Amino acid sequence: MRLEAIEDPATGETRVVVAEESRLRHTLDVLSRSVGGVRTIAIGDRSGLPIVSLDRGTGTLAATAMATLALQAARNVCGNLDLPELCDVTIEGPGWKVFIHSIGSKFTLFLVCDGDVEPSFVKREVERHAPELRRALNAMA
Secondary structure, three states: OEEEEEEOOOOOOHHHHHEEHHHHHHHHHHHHHHHOOOOEEEEOOOOOOEEEEOOOOOHHHHHHHHHHHHHHHHHHHHHHOOOOOOEEEEEOOEEEEEEEEEEOEEEEEEEEEEOOHHHHHHHHHHHHHHHHHHHHHHHHO
């Protein structure tokens, strides 16, 4: 395990983190910038606890847990209807979209975006960055 010092974007304070957390933050930042209009982005574990996010608000903590539940509920629906395994859930409202993506069986990527982002573009970008996220998450496990 390698440690490094980073500046916390939320507080401006320097923190010591595991190098993989720094890689995760960097990859989330690159993904966020490539999609554009991202309000919140986080990765949660299978219990819904945030592992890493670009913001540290209490809303992110609760929303990450609920995103994990939404993905589990969608998996249950698919199972009950004998549909193949799903990877993504999209929830839309006036002026916003939520994208929930399964990263393997243990992690959930959660994005809240402006309403004008194109879902197929977000999906392509998430899939493009998923291997790097998976490598960093596996290194932390």
